[in-house]
Amino acid sequence: MNELALHIQNGVLDAPVSLGYAVLAAVTFGFCVVRGRRDLDDRLAPMAGLVAAFIFAVQMLNFPVLPGVSGHLVGGALAALLVGPWVGALCVSVVLIVQALVFADGGVTAIGPNVTNMALVGTAAAYALIALLLRVLPRTPTGLAVTAFAASVVSVVAASLSFVVQYALGGTTRLESYGLGEIAMAMAGTHTLIGIGEGLIAATTVVTVARTRPDLVYALRGLRRDAVAPPAPARPVPTPGGVA
Template identity: 70%
Template structure:
């Protein structure tokens, strides 16, 4: 478990399970491409590129969490707040693929596992929380920052438990699942707090300067009921 948390190396999970999750990840990304086309426009397309570049840059900066365990931004909740769930998953997946192929960050045979955990499970959990929280919080920079923080912490921990499930299916070393689950959850709570702070500052800054570029604010904006005009008033006005 030493090294950068969440990035699974080759051989940690057996080839059969890794292959299954490679197929799952490929199918899910195909759906994201199909659904993401409906969201892409002249405003969202360049924003998606900026989000992917930002996540890539920040993921290169590791911060110490525990002895032998370092963490970095996963980016799932940050991506869904700014560009939505479908495009957000594609942004995170693009970063993971580049890191794997160019920097050997995560094993090639484990790429499907890493995409499933960080790009799919992480963004899905983050989006569900964002959707729920923004229905009760104010749609303001502060509200979206709180949403990004909470969503980041929870989504990072949920994504880490994806690895626990995959290890249960095909782990190659005799380690206690209870120990793995507890260690991963504890470490990723701290990682999630760090990610939450980064995500909160980032989305709050964008929301203050260009709220129209924040997908979550557009998607979950408050709806104002139309005023109703009494028939008597209409008649009076006509008269």
């Protein structure tokens, strides 16, 4: 089952599924560009470049998960926390495209499915949980670490299950004696372990940034704006004689 991984290679999915997901990824990428431009400011623009470079560098480092199985940071949760869901999805997409075209990490014909799984589904799942947890947990280093960890695990597992859907639609690699349910369980189980490793990296990174420059953490800035209630209107103070 080592051919079934998040970095899909050429030939794992058939042409119609690969093409369909390429169109979906391109349309969604364009939507993220439009929405991301609204978020870009003097802080977010350079931060986006740093996040993309960090994800690219860390993805080159694999860590052991099981005998014969290794994993690396995907980056959706980390990017969503630091630069938001729209720009975060763009950062991960650019990393995946460069990896496929320059380093052959992931097939060229599978760029659409890979971007869909890791950049779009993974980042969306991560930010949905981030938006929930940071409204429940205290906005402290501990709360931020728990959020980053949980969002990373959910992000990686969601991306792996998205691949299972793609494989069900057009997988060309046949696995003897494995049904689709068994493949889904194997992918989810393995990528839960990978997500734990990613969660530790993401939590450490985000907490480090938040301790020094909390204004650079997109999620905290957005929640801080939402959490501040508008001031109550001033009530006139009566003066003697009944004249306000």
